[in-house]
Amino acid sequence: MREYTIEELKNVVRPELGDSVPLELFRILRIIGMREILGESSGAALYMIGKKVGNMIGASDLEAFKDEIIKLRIGKPEVEVIDGDHLIVKLYECITCAGFTYTGEMFCDLESGIIAGLMEKVYNKKARSTQVKSWSVGYNYCEFNILLY
Numbered sequence: 001m002r003e004y005t006i007e008e009l010k011n012v013v014r015p016e017l018g019d020s021v022p023l024e025l026f027r028i029l030r031i032i033g034m035r036e037i038l039g040e041s042s043g044a045a046l047y048m049i050g051k052k053v054g055n056m057i058g059a060s061d062l063e064a065f066k067d068e069i070i071k072l073r074i075g076k077p078e079v080e081v082i083d084g085d086h087l088i089v090k091l092y093e094c095i096t097c098a099g100f101t102y103t104g105e106m107f108c109d110l111e112s113g114i115i116a117g118l119m120e121k122v123y124n125k126k127a128r129s130t131q132v133k134s135w136s137v138g139y140n141y142c143e144f145n146i147l148l149y
């Protein structure tokens with residue numbers, strides 16, 4: 001199976017429809033489609049996909065990290081550096097969960113992975129991201145704990 005590069009995906013020829021799609025479509029694919037096909041393993045699989053995406057996009061520093069997250073419209077990030085190995089990323093207007101009603105479960109695994117993948121490039125270390133807050137558990141933003149190792 002051939003592996004495609006980000007450059008190959010960027011060439012969009014849609015003179016009338018343009019390069020944007022409704023967020024509703026993304027959420028159908030993401031929250032209904034992928035979870036249904038991948039089942040219980042969807043969280044881990046989406047996290048791994050996200051990590052690969054974050055690694056491919058890359059970021060040189062925390063400003064570039066924020067720029068990429070905003071440019072891809074994943075959300076509006078706020079980064080708090082706790083110490084050398086620990087950061088907290090708050091994500092406002094999260095692509096997956098912003099506006100979601102309370103369900104009691106968190107499922108922003110793709111976003112969590114993308115954040116970890118980007119942070120690996122920023123710090124040139126391994127990164128693990130754990131989601132700790134979400135609209136779906138009663139907050140009005142998403143939050144991720146990042147551990148660098």
Ligand SMILES: [Zn+2]
Pocket residue numbers: 094095096097098108111134135142
């Ligand atoms: Zn979210």
